[in-house]
Amino acid sequence: MPENLINFLEQSYTAYHACENVKQALEENGFVQLFENRDWSLGEGGKYFVMRGGSSLIAFTVGALDEFAYKIVATHTDSPALKLKENPVVKKAGDCATLNVEKYGGGIWYSFFDRPLKIAGRVVRGGGRSLHAETVVSPFNVQIPSVAVHQNREVNEKFAVNAQVDLQPLCALLNEQFTAEDVIKKVVGEKALSYDLFLVNADMPYRFGVNNEFLAAPRIDNLACTFAGLQALLSATETSGICTLAVMDNEEIGSLSPQGADGDFLETTLRRIAYALRFDDNEFYKAIAGSFLLSADNAHAAHPNHPEKADPTNAPKLGGGIVIKSHAGKAYVTDALSSAVLKTVFENADVPHQSFFNRSDARSGSTLGALVTRHVSMPGADVGIAQLAMHSACESIAIADYEVMTKGLSAFFATTLKFNDENVYVE
Numbered sequence: 001m002p003e004n005l006i007n008f009l010e011q012s013y014t015a016y017h018a019c020e021n022v023k024q025a026l027e028e029n030g031f032v033q034l035f036e037n038r039d040w041s042l043g044e045g046g047k048y049f050v051m052r053g054g055s056s057l058i059a060f061t062v063g064a065l066d067e068f069a070y071k072i073v074a075t076h077t078d079s080p081a082l083k084l085k086e087n088p089v090v091k092k093a094g095d096c097a098t099l100n101v102e103k104y105g106g107g108i109w110y111s112f113f114d115r116p117l118k119i120a121g122r123v124v125r126g127g128g129r130s131l132h133a134e135t136v137v138s139p140f141n142v143q144i145p146s147v148a149v150h151q152n153r154e155v156n157e158k159f160a161v162n163a164q165v166d167l168q169p170l171c172a173l174l175n176e177q178f179t180a181e182d183v184i185k186k187v188v189g190e191k192a193l194s195y196d197l198f199l200v201n202a203d204m205p206y207r208f209g210v211n212n213e214f215l216a217a218p219r220i221d222n223l224a225c226t227f228a229g230l231q232a233l234l235s236a237t238e239t240s241g242i243c244t245l246a247v248m249d250n251e252e253i254g255s256l257s258p259q260g261a262d263g264d265f266l267e268t269t270l271r272r273i274a275y276a277l278r279f280d281d282n283e284f285y286k287a288i289a290g291s292f293l294l295s296a297d298n299a300h301a302a303h304p305n306h307p308e309k310a311d312p313t314n315a316p317k318l319g320g321g322i323v324i325k326s327h328a329g330k331a332y333v334t335d336a337l338s339s340a341v342l343k344t345v346f347e348n349a350d351v352p353h354q355s356f357f358n359r360s361d362a363r364s365g366s367t368l369g370a371l372v373t374r375h376v377s378m379p380g381a382d383v384g385i386a387q388l389a390m391h392s393a394c395e396s397i398a399i400a401d402y403e404v405m406t407k408g409l410s411a412f413f414a415t416t417l418k419f420n421d422e423n424v425y426v427e
Contacts, residue, residue: 005402006205008227009217013120013200015055015077015249016135018223022230022247023051026059029234036268040276050269054122054133055249056259058269059230063239067416068279070270070291070378072244073233073409074261074368075226076251079219080107080391081198082167084119088187089180090168097183098168099142101199105252109161111393112201116141117169119187121197131193138187141202142169169199201393213319213398220395222251224385224402225296232409241291242273243413251297251368261371270376290419292341293380294412295333295369296405298397299323299356301386314357316386318398321352322408325382332382333369337424341417342381344426349411351404354386379419383408 012018027033031047034040042048042062049059055077082101090098099119103109119138126132144167149155161167172183188195205217226247233245246269250260259265274284302315310316316323324339325332334342346353358364369382385405388396418425 002399002402005224005227006215006217009205009219009223012077012219012223013118013137014081014122014135014198016122016196017120017137018077018226019051019055019057019247020135022057022059022226023049025230025234031059040272042273042276052265053249053257053259054135056247056265058244058246058266059233060242060244060273061233061236061239062277063241063243065241065277067240067290067418068274068277068283068287069241069417070244070287071239071241071413071415071417072246072266072291072293072372073229073296073412074246074248074266074293074372075229075296076222076248076261076368077226078105078249078252079200079221079223080105080252081200082112082169084121084187084195084197084199086194089171089183091174091180095174096170097172097174097180099171099187099199101163101167101169103163103167104198106391108389108392109163109167110159111389112167112199113144113146115143115393116202117143117199118202119197120200121195123188123192123195123197125189125191125193127191127193136189136197140186142171142199144169203394207399213400214396215399215402216394216396218394220385220387220397221298221390222296224387224397225298225405228385228402228406229296229409231406232413235410236413239413240416244270246372248368255368255371261368262374264375266372267375288376288378290417291378292338292412292417293333293369293372293378294342294409295367295372295380295382296409297367297382297384298387298390299325299384300390301388303388309359309362311357311359314355316354316356318386318388319400320354320386321401321404322346323354323356323384323386325356325384327358327364329364330370331364331366333373334381338379338381341379341424341426342383342412345411345415346408348415348426349407351408351411353408356384
C-alpha cells in the first residue's frame with residue numbers, strides 16, 4: 001500500500017499545501033528552486049523547480065541535450081471546496097455562528113454535509129512595508145449540519161442545495177465572552193490582512209474492500225496523479241531532453257488565472273529553460289514540435305450501480321490500468337497518433353491501459369491538455385486513473401491503478417521520442 005500517497009492526500013488540504021509538500025519533496029531530492037524575477041543558470045544533469053502564486057509549480061530535469069525536447073506531465077492541485085468570504089461570521093438563531101462561504105468548482109455538495117471540515121489555505125500577514133504569505137490549517141473542525149428528515153420529509157426524493165442557505169458551516173456558539181470578532185481571530189489570526197481560505201474535508205483516507213484493494217480519500221482528483229507524476233520525476237535519471245512536471249492550480253474553475261493551465265506559466269517556463277540553455281527561438285520551436293504532453297487528470301470508471309452512465313464499448317474499469325481519454329470535440333487532446341505513441345510506451349514497459357470515451361449523448365468534461373496546447377502546440381494525450389465519485393468530498397480508486405500510473409509516467413520520462421512528420425520513433 002502506498003503510504004506516502006495517503007500522507008500526501010491527508011496533508012495537502014489545498015493547492016497551497018499540495019505545492020508546499022511537492023516543494024519539500026523536490027528539495028529533499030536535490031532540486032534547486034528558481035525564481036521568475038531572477039536570472040536562471042541551468043546545466044546538463046541539473047534538477048530545478050519554479051513556483052507561481054504559491055499554488056502552482058513546475059519542476060524539471062535537464063537530461064542529455066543532443067535531443068532537445070520536452071516531455072511534460074501536467075496535473076492540477078485544486079479540488080472542489082467551499083471558499084471563505086471576507087467578514088465571514090454570520091450570527092444565526094440560537095446564538096449560533098456560521099461562516100459565509102461560496103462554491104469553488106463543481107462539487108457534489110451534499111457530500112460535504114455532516115463531515116468534519118477544516119479551514120485551510122493561505123493567509124497574508126504583515127504590515128507597514130513587509131508582507132508575507134503562509135499556509136494555515138485550523139486546529140478545529142467545523143460542520144455543515146443536515147436538516148433532520150422529520151423537518152424535510154422530501155429530502156430523499158428531492159433536495160436541491162442552495163449555496164447561500166444550506167452550505168454555511170456551523171462554527172461556534174456566541175455569548176458575551178465569545179463574540180463574532182473572536183471567531184475571526186480563531187479562524188485567520190489577529191494579524192491577517194487577507195486570505196484565500198477553503199473549507200475542505202478533514203476525513204482521513206482509508207482502505208476498503210474484502211482485500212483492501214480500494215482507497216477512499218478527499219482530493220483524489222487530482223492529487224493522486226500529481227503524486228504519481230512527482231514520484232515519476234524523482235525517479236527520472238539519465239534521461240534525454242527536459243523531463244517536466246507541471247502542477248497547476250484553478251483547473252476546477254476553468255484555469256483562467258496566471259497560475260492556471262490557460263495562463264502563460266508553462267509557456268514562459270519552457271521558453272526560459274531554452275534561453276538559459278542558450279537555445280535560440282528557432283531551436284525552441286523545433287523542440288516544441290518534437291515534444292510530448294501528457295495531461296494526467298482522473299477519469300470516470302464504470303459505476304457498479306449505474307453502468308448505463310458509461311459508454312457501451314469504452315467503459316474503464318477499476319483496476320484496469322491507465323485510462324487514455326479521447327473526444328471528437330477535442331475536450332481531450334488525444335488523437336490516433338498520440339494514442340499509438342502512448343500505447344507503445346506503455347506496452348514496452350508492461351503497463352496496462354484502457355480507453356475512455358463519453359457516452360455520445362453526454363457532455364464531456366474538460367481538463368488541462370487542450371488549454372496547455374493553446375499556448376504551446378505539441379503532440380499530446382490525456383490520461384488518468386479510473387475513479388468513482390469524482391468531485392465528491394470523498395472519492396475512490398483501486399490502489400493498483402495508482403501504482404500503474406506511477407509506473408506509466410516513469411516509462412514516459414524514460415522514453416526518447418523522435419518525430420519525423422507523421423512518423424514517430426519510440427526509443
